[in-house]
Amino acid sequence: MTARLDGAPLALRIQAELRREVSDLTGPPPTLVSVHQAAATPFAFYLRQQARRCAEVGIRFQERALGADTTAEELGGLLRELDRAPEVDAVLVEHPLPANLGFRRAVDGLSPWKDVDGVGTSNLGRLAVGAPGQVPAVARAALALAAQYDLPVRGEHVAVVGRSESVGIPLALQLLGRGAGGNATVTVTHSQTPSLARALADCRVIFSCAGRPGLLNRSNVPRGAFIVDVGLTSRPDPDRPGRHRAVGDADAADLDGWAEGISPVPGGVGAVTVPMLLSNVLAARRHRLAEATG
């Protein structure tokens, strides 16, 4: 029997905590600006979640939709403007964006604490040196979900499947860190890994963020392992013609009775990601308050 590592209870708990913390703040509500292209990607669902969760906890949510003809200069200019805006605490930039928009350069124009999803070069450097600032919400969510279910991560040998700069690398750096939740021995695999089965053989917890549906199955997952499924791919929904649904990396049907636990997609890590993002918004606000008074 494979356990379902449901993210909803943790998400509710974090949201309730955030609501309390936001209501204790003085001054105007914390403000998150979400910068995105209005396209039918998994990000569109993520965006609706952001708006709803912000409303629940009392964070002001604003959107800046990028037109299809937006240039790298315009994106850079918008982020610099938002960086200077005193009423804005935190800025989230959809990623990946089309390459011509120069995501990296644009996001590096944000101050480290306003870079609320922690994907700027400066925040990733801080993770690498063990002095984290903003940490990508999805990486925080994956670790928090693993902790919630007491998965054997701390001090153990775990795997990160995928090496993206926005998920896999920050997750690996956090897991390796000496702080809470870390101290793990970490194997990072990716599309060029010669044998996934051999690379994963010694790992009891697998954090998968490859974005390849069905990648993990009985042929490569050790029996009794836990999978924290961070994969998120949009696929046509067989039950609702014309609609799409989110799919993870784990082949849950094949792994049923083989894996010890799997976080579902949707409803696992994804459910916790937006609450973690909002927790980062609060951290950004507190950092500004500390700067203003200190």
Added chain:
Amino acid sequence: MTARLDGAPLALRIQAELRREVSDLTGPPPTLVSVHQAAATPFAFYLRQQARRCAEVGIRFQERALGADTTAEELGGLLRELDRAPEVDAVLVEHPLPANLGFRRAVDGLSPWKDVDGVGTSNLGRLAVGAPGQVPAVARAALALAAQYDLPVRGEHVAVVGRSESVGIPLALQLLGRGAGGNATVTVTHSQTPSLARALADCRVIFSCAGRPGLLNRSNVPRGAFIVDVGLTSRPDPDRPGRHRAVGDADAADLDGWAEGISPVPGGVGAVTVPMLLSNVLAARRHRLAEATG
């Protein structure tokens, strides 16, 4: 028969190349400033190497010795001064330094290209996002030595033993990168690894930077593996009473006939590190020239 992965031939080749490149430069010679505490650590040997190799290739070498009573403020002030100095191309700060000297904060006061050993937060962030600037010389040296002997690294599963921010982490990030020499699947182990033998079982190349003499032996190294020994520990020399010598992480005697190849300490990675450092000095100079003209 275990091959000896000697660093000297590669070091000579890089030095000869550097000498040519430096002689082709216009303007005053590139200048490296080495900031250090004058103590009897392995760094003292490294320092003499720096001076000698700089002289060989035509790089101007300057030292700034920190007194025993130097404060964090003084170190920070010195590095800011060197950062502004137009005649200085590159600054190397000994590390580790005593914790009270605030190495991290001080080195982060250097411009990314002047941070010639690439240990600043900004340079490590650039490695994490796959857009390297200055990369720690010892990590570059380890990879170059592995390439020199055609070790199975690219696209293979390799191990990094040790997670220091100045060696293990940058090495792992480079190995994981999509660029030349990388694309490896990487397992990072450290002092809290539950079973080194199990963690290393699938790896044919092991980069060891733990600084623990004898750590690697037949009990944990898979038969037929290669060890690139980046460990460097100072131990009393049994052959010369009162003197010290450098010792690596591999128990070479125990591994003889078991490992397929081991880089010696001294004379392996260490021999290549200073040439790589000087190659970084040249990169710093070129970056300044490009900024000045572009």
